[in-house]
Amino acid sequence: MTRDDHAAASTAHDHVVPLSVYFGIFATLLVLTGVTTAVAFVDLGRMNVFVALTIAVVKASLVLLYFMHLRYTARLTPLMVAIAFFWLAIMIVLTMADFVSRGWFTGLLG
Amino acid sequence: MSERATATARRGSLPPATAHQFDDAIQQHEASGLGMWVFLLTEILFFGGLFTIYTVYRSLYPEAFGHASSTLDIQLGTINTAVLIGSSLTMALAVHTAQVSRNGRLVALFLFATIALGTVFLGIKAIEYAQKFHEHHVPGPYFHYEGADPQQSQLFFCLYFCMTGLHALHMVIGVCVLAVLGVMALRGRFGPDYYTPVELTGLYWHFVDIVWIFLFPLLYLVERHT
Numbered sequence: 261m262t263r264d265d266h267a268a269a270s271t272a273h274d275h276v277v278p279l280s281v282y283f284g285i286f287a288t289l290l291v292l293t294g295v296t297t298a299v300a301f302v303d304l305g306r307m308n309v310f311v312a313l314t315i316a317v318v319k320a321s322l323v324l325l326y327f328m329h330l331r332y333t334a335r336l337t338p339l340m341v342a343i344a345f346f347w348l349a350i351m352i353v354l355t356m357a358d359f360v361s362r363g364w365f366t367g368l369l370g
Numbered sequence: 371m372s373e374r375a376t377a378t379a380r381r382g383s384l385p386p387a388t389a390h391q392f393d394d395a396i397q398q399h400e401a402s403g404l405g406m407w408v409f410l411l412t413e414i415l416f417f418g419g420l421f422t423i424y425t426v427y428r429s430l431y432p433e434a435f436g437h438a439s440s441t442l443d444i445q446l447g448t449i450n451t452a453v454l455i456g457s458s459l460t461m462a463l464a465v466h467t468a469q470v471s472r473n474g475r476l477v478a479l480f481l482f483a484t485i486a487l488g489t490v491f492l493g494i495k496a497i498e499y500a501q502k503f504h505e506h507h508v509p510g511p512y513f514h515y516e517g518a519d520p521q522q523s524q525l526f527f528c529l530y531f532c533m534t535g536l537h538a539l540h541m542v543i544g545v546c547v548l549a550v551l552g553v554m555a556l557r558g559r560f561g562p563d564y565y566t567p568v569e570l571t572g573l574y575w576h577f578v579d580i581v582w583i584f585l586f587p588l589l590y591l592v593e594r595h596t
Contacts, residue, residue, distance in 0.1 A: 276469050276470055277462075279463075282459060282462045282463065282466065283459070286456070286458075286459040289455045293448065293451045293452060293586075294448075296586075296587055296591065297591065300590075300591035300595065301595050302595055304595075308591075308593075308595065309592075312587035312588075312591050313584075313587065315587070316583050316584050316586075316587050319583045320580045323458065323576050323579055323580050324576075324580070327458055327459075327461075327462045327572075327576045328573055328576045334400065336404065340404075340407060340408070340411060343411075344411035344414045344415070345414070347414075347418075348414055348415060348418045348421075351415070351418055351419075352421065352422050352425055355422050355425070355426060356425060356426065356429065359429065360429070
């Protein structure tokens with residue numbers, strides 16, 4: 261494989277994201293940061309934490325998909341990322357299942 | 371030809387060697403990327419332990435967490451979030467430049483810009499830490515808290531220092547790696563045929579950004595509306 265073939269092959273393989281996409285994502289992330297800070301001062305009751313986390317998930321997804329090129333890589337990588345978040349969900353959900361359910365059955369079991 | 375130019379010609383313009391276990395350079399490049407992702411996935415669970423502890427204690431002591439969170443400087447926190455997002459942009463631009471051109475100086479410029487923004491972030495963090503030490507909000511024998519439930523608030527500050535401290539440690543490591551990459555870029559090591567180190571360090575830097583994207587609302591924005 262000559263140098264030119266090699267360069268052509270690697271360029272063809274790796275998707276080059278247009279600069280406008282990077283600047284667009286950057287601007288969106290800044291706007292969402294402003295929104296999440298502003299919304300924190302509005303009393304939404306228990307919804308505040310859900311709104312804050314939803315915005316955080318959107319921001320993280322934008323970084324993953326565009327800055328980290330997850331949208332353009334082979335399918336194996338997004339699958340592995342999804343599995344990692346699934347493990348994280350297991351850790352948090354099962355731990356919380358314990359703490360939330362403590363005391364539920366004390367009456368039944370004595 | 372100067373010695374540096376000769377070195378550039380020798381190292382920079384030749385395709386990198388392919389290790390014998392790979393079919394070709396493309397497969398090698400993909401394997402490097404996947405390896406970096408596997409490392410980052412272990413990092414998700416590394417930080418995940420702290421996020422789990424946070425979830426448990428916030429659900430147990432929501433009022434104390436709300437009040438303690440309100441003692442953090444929201445202006446500095448918001449500015450730092452913007453600074454870190456900016457550093458992610460310059461990092462992405464460094465990778466992009468290496469992908470499309472042989473302009474090592476421009477790659478180095480973006481890498482050093484990323485270092486500068488990362489350092490600004492750490493500087494602002496240091497100011498915030500200094501304020502907390504001054505207010506005796508650092509957990510330990512000198513901890514003093516004016517509000518209700520000082521014990522529960524101490525838990526919040528414990529998590530605040532552990533989570534932001536671990537995050538800052540990742541930033542310091544990232545800055546060191548970026549400095550090495552910047553020098554390599556100036557020597558013309560990176561171009562369209564070889565930019566794997568820039569790309570993988572970029573993945574790491576963006577990951578650290580994502581951790582902060584979650585830390586910011588969880589630590590600074592708990593109960594601002596009261």
